[in-house]
Amino acid sequence: MVEATGAALAPVDILMVGVGGQGIILASRILAHAARAAGYDIKVSEIHGMAQRGGSVVTQVRLGERVYSPLIPEGQADIILAFEQLEALRWLEYLKGGGTIIVSSQIILPVPVLAGSARYPENIITHLSRRVHTLVVDALGKALECGNARAANAVLLGALARQMPIPLSSWLNAIEACVPARYLEVNRAAFQSGYAL
């Protein structure tokens, strides 16, 4: 286990956003596990219940020397990890100036759009990248290459890991600790493909 050094750990606020059922809670568990090994104090806030049924979901992960609020104030997230384009747009105001957004190119149409009562915004990626540092990840495509569409969350986590001051070995240990054995191989492969981007 990596011990915390004498120097204070700089705080890192990460917002994970997407659609209920995309595996955000598992991804946040892995992140927290890896961050713990790196010596951070951690708070994670998540939403269960009705919102999980295909609704817009957000998990907030805060790392630092000492964390109080589990919620990240608007304009203060260092990184937004967006599992879906529209959700990236919805939560963008949480990103701080100079922050990074990692966005899956996946599009999941919400029911009001499917039903024709609302329009899915066009060119979201262009809007994002004109404003903030934006990394686009074909998470679904990479996951399918690894053998399971449900491992898209691991691809994104790999891309996030690349941006974080946490050693690769901690991430791999965290995946092993959090993912059920029969999905371990595909998740490892998916994580590595995201990390290699």
Next chain:
Amino acid sequence: MKELMTGNEAIARGAYEHGVTVGVGYPGTPSTEILENFARYPGITAQWAPNEKVALEVGIGASMAGARVLVTMKHVGVNVAADPLMTAAYTGVNGGLVLVSADDPGMHSSQNEQDNRFYARFARVPMFEPSDSQEALDMVGLALQVSEEFDLPVILRTTTRVAHSQSMVELKERREVPLRPYRKDPKKWLMVPAFGRLRRQVLEERLQRLRAYTETTPVNFISWGDRRVGVITSGISYQYVREVMPGASILKLGMTFPLPEGLIRQFAAGVERLLVVEELDPYIEEFVRGLGLEVTGKKIFPACHEFSPGLIRRKLNEAGIPVSLSPETSGAGVCPLDSKGEVEELPPAPGRPPVLCPGCPHRGVFYVLHKLKLLVTGDIGCYTLGGLPPLEGMDSCVCMGASIGMAHGCELADSSLARRTVAVIGDSTFFHSGITGLLHMVYNGGQGTVIIVDNRTTAMTGHQDHPGTGKTLMGRNAPEVDLEALVRALGVGRVRVVDPLDMARLTEAIQEEIAAGAPSVIIARRPCALLKRETRPPVRVEGELCTGCKTCLKLSCPAISVQDKKAAVDAIICTGCGLCVQVCKFGALKEGGEING
């Protein structure tokens, strides 16, 4: 050893470490995972009750017989358990009894955001409020101790952001607590009026002692800082205040009933301006004002929905109250959205409301009910989503079990509605409090039709077992309730079971039953799509047959869209349930596409 735990996991751990042997509750967000986690510890018994009233009664019994007990429920569940709670304050306890009330400010997964701190004051029982997982674990121990020392049940009140936030906790060994012997004592436990009057007096005496205790308990403490502003706060708001106003003087209240009058007066005397930061009602604020102290609370901070550190900072700024910024937060609010005209404006983000899952067996029921233009009184569960557009197959949802009584009430008000009204209720909700509603309807000559959407689980809260599933919380086999026999025994003569994925049969059944002129129950039975993954191939689209009429979209299925004026099915999430195949008038949607992903 340290571990990262949610508040709910920490409460379960606290109960285990402090010798609780009986845990009982009814699932409800944000309380559910407490008992699920508690059930995994050795040497304990954990049970799902059919409802919160029964859960608390089991808890009172176990306490009377000498065990330490944990009873869990969401805030509205305490309404159901309020009857035993009010009198348990009179009887008191034998083994320590902690009732967890998990409140849901912001209504993430609830029908209201009632502030259950008033229940402690109403019942006159002590209450603790943790602000993170470590406090949650420790306060279970403290609450058990106070419960036994003061002979009262104790409420541990959490909110969604405590229950579902993870933070570090220090784990300790379990301390076995021997069963306290039961001694027959009717003057304590038999609440007939004569004994009740005696216990009423005893309750006041216990409260007097508690008022002294709350002044000195270590969970109520002052942290002096800048004396210009002093903040009284509790629960999750404490964490927000610590972050937003790192320099302020704070009176942190971990015990919020009874409130510490002396400590509050001492704190008020030491600061120039007194604020109360509390979510929901002005519970602390009104107490402080009642002491004759000048205080500001709800004038600045909203009384509805949940708080966040951002909101508190904004409201303080608006009120002109200085917020000392720590270096790392000073950059907050530098929003990348302020484009200053350099780039085009961001497009609006359409909402993404929750929706029934692909393959959900409830979907067809609401499609049919909407099509038949019936008045549908609904109930609490995933299926409440059937009331949202475009399904719109439900007119009302009030509380657990309300659907059946309300359907009967509609019939009483307007007899012509008898043949146009149905009640829809889930299996777990029916066992919770639907049985009595149906009993009422039959007994009073109602002619209503009840559809029990029986997906063989408590789905909304994450698939908990119930008396109809044949399994208990601890994984043991249990007798499976025969739902058909149960409703027949209540006096319902017309009972039929249909597959909700067969919309033609379902439509026929509903039409026949509402026309029957006698009380009837239709059991729409099929397991939750998340519980039992079907291995059917996804639906495929025959593009040349599709006219782009969009009828299939009315099913509100996340797998179906219309692209370039043709229906499209997302083969990754489609479960092949076949509802869309049944609604397509042109045969463009076919069963048996290629499995993908």
